[in-house]
Amino acid sequence: MNKRRLFINLKKRMNVWTIVSLTGAAVILLPILYVLSGLIRPANDNWETVKQFLLTDYVIGSLKLVLFTGFFATSIGVVLAWLVVGYTFPLRKWFTWALMLPLAVPPYIAAYTYATMTSYTGFIQATLRNQFDIHISPGTIEIMSTRGAVFILTLFLFPYVFMIAKMFLERQSAVYIENARLLGHKRLSLFFNVVLPISRPAIIAGLMLVVFEVLSDYGVANYFGVQTLSTAIFQTWFSMYDVDSAMKLAAWLMVVIIGIFVLERYLRRNQQYNTSMKQNKPLAPKPLKGAAAFGATAFCMVVFLLSFVIPVVQLIVWATWTYEKMWTADLIELTLNSLSGAAIATFVILIFALLSTRTVRTMSSWPAYLLTKLMTVGYAVPGAIIAIGVLAVCIQFDKWLSPIYASVGIGEGMLWLSTSLFMLLAGYVIRFMATGYNAIETGYDKIPRTYSEAARTLGHGSASTFFKIELPLLRGSIVTGFILTFVEIVKELPITMLLRPFNFDTLAARTYQFAIDERIYEAALPSLLLIGISFISVLCILKIEKEKTR
């Protein structure tokens, strides 16, 4: 009897959607589970060495980087968001979108640009030396350090916090802030007593993105010689040739990430009450005058110069030095590769994201929640480790499919999946599921459940409800999710390096090859093309937002 009820219950929940999304989830999860299985695999001697000599230092290194970058990026992001939303000052309108542009610059490109610029032969010291005969004593500018890494990561990741906090403040804060202003709260008191507390969920959401980016960063930390968990994974792999121990480390990193997810969920448990469909009236900004206005403009300008103008102008200068040598026909091919790879992967991600968010919404049980969180955990894991998981799974599939290959003329014992673009795309999908998923989830959160329920009551099936009710309401979120994910994939590096098929080169890969070979000037032109693509994408997001708020 009981069994039967369970079965009926299960059957009720198992509609087509659930089955499809579970299958999708399984495909994405296999490589992740493969890496996680490192936890239970027996440890070898290397692992003992890693644990004994390296682990503490690396954990401390990662913690330092996460804490400092998290703190500074959040502070800068929130303060800037509040400035452009709460006040008017010269150039304010322009800053509301210009301060998003640093997202277009991959942090590793910024890292080598700044490092070279501040070096002995770099623009700054060379100018001082040659024009003014000022010799800076060596070691004054130390960018290649933990401090330098925090500096770079803060400058190029703060827009995540800025973007989310700004959106929140624009749309949801007017009532609170205007009341607070009426009650006599001013400037600092208003910021600390009202703005900060009410925007907590938005701040946490932005902070999360920053934390995950920092944890998975390899490019900046490696270039600056900062020891983190992420670099430890590679050191174990590259200098000990011990992929198993490297995966064990990565698995532990994944556990930490899932822990953070759960914590975030816990912190946000009351957030549902905050969101409402009702369009709040936008906040009317207060004009700033005199020194305050100047200060606000100056602060925004300094951040914008450091996080966008200076590195981009420097790259343009270098590109002009190497233009003739570097401007070859294959740059167009690289650009097309970057674009098409990212576009296809993003498309797949959004389909999966739509399916799985919907499943969670209808099932709303903890296994479904855990499943989707596992699907998005790839965001915080260094790309190369995901790549190993994907490689392992694809080669295994190739072995299983060998008889089929033989019968369709590919040839028995050939690697087909793992030598095709499929493998690279799978890597992208797993790594960046989170960006697409979160955008769609946020979109769904804004649609009251009653809409879908009403549609179902009125006789619409699950699919019909989706296409007729939910999809139109989700359109904005889908486009934003698409562009955000697209930008991430265009900038992606380690997965591209490891999983690409023969002769498939992208802008990011080309840039990196020059950079690690200490040929920074040659790297400038592909870097600029890459930034250009991201730049256009960021502009698209901004345009969509503008239309939404109108």
Next chain:
Amino acid sequence: MKKRNFKKSVMLLTIVMIMTLLAGCVGGNKSTAPDAGQAAKEPATKASNEVNIYTARHYDVDAELYAKFTEQTGIKVNVIEGKAPELIERLKREGASTPADLFITVDGGILNTAKTADLLQPIQSAAIDAQVPADMRDKDSHWVGLSTRARVIVYAKDRVNPSQLSTYEDLATDKWKGKLLVRSSTNLYNQSLLASLISLNGEAEAEKWAAGIAANLARDPEGGDRDQAKAVVAGTGDVAIMNTYYVGRMTVSDDPEEVKVAEKIGVFFPNQQTTGTHLNISGAGLVKHSKNKENALKLIEFLTAKEAQTAVSKANFEFPVNKEAEMPELLKSWGTFKHQGLDFAVYGELNPKAAEIANKVGWK
């Protein structure tokens, strides 16, 4: 009844959607990278006119040489670039099914790692043997050297007299306290140097040496080899350890400031009276499960012939392995030098020991 039909059709639709999606991925493969698709399929279907390379050596001149090779022989060269350990891992996992024919990388130790991981097979070619001296090849012919570089001492011309310089060992004495610059010991160039000294002087002496180097550093190791040269000119320290080709590349840099740096440093080949200067090698290994072995051999022959060797040396300031090849003026001006003459396999065999010693003595 009607509802059930609807459900069925939705199910069908979803399946079709997923199929098209998958097809889209694969189709995308064809449209965006036609070469890739071919590369994957052709080796099995016919004795192809292709050769597939996994390479960790990223020289522009390599791409030019491959193009020239294709022009001469009609054999198409397909390339996957990556880091050596990643490519080795890929080769291991692909096993007998691997599409790769050649594995090209820098550092004798890595070539040896690939060999001991049973990923390579002997290269049998009289032409190659004639072009590459025996000490620039693996003793079991599993790989062949393509070019070499020396790890030398560079010094500030205005502050250091070359007569003060003698050996690597001398750099670890108190004489150079606070004046020495070298990059991190996590870098392979330093690990191989340390491995060679373990082999020549014994573990205890090598450990003492590494401790001396760590103690003499003018600053915590940072940046690459070029950064050490810049720091010498900036006055952070007086002497640095770096690879020869970086000096060459700086002389032709697009940045006039780097050219100035290159002009202000002198190059010194250490240990000429004793064990010789440390030499490292870039080379090509023939993959054990190569499907286009003939083509792979032809490519190695081409890459070790005089023309290609001259081109690499000219573009990259490395020493050619083929004695007939011509070197750029700068390399000629350094003259001939005595090198350690070790079996490059030693770098790989002693690499773990070297890394361990560096960690132990605190050479970051």
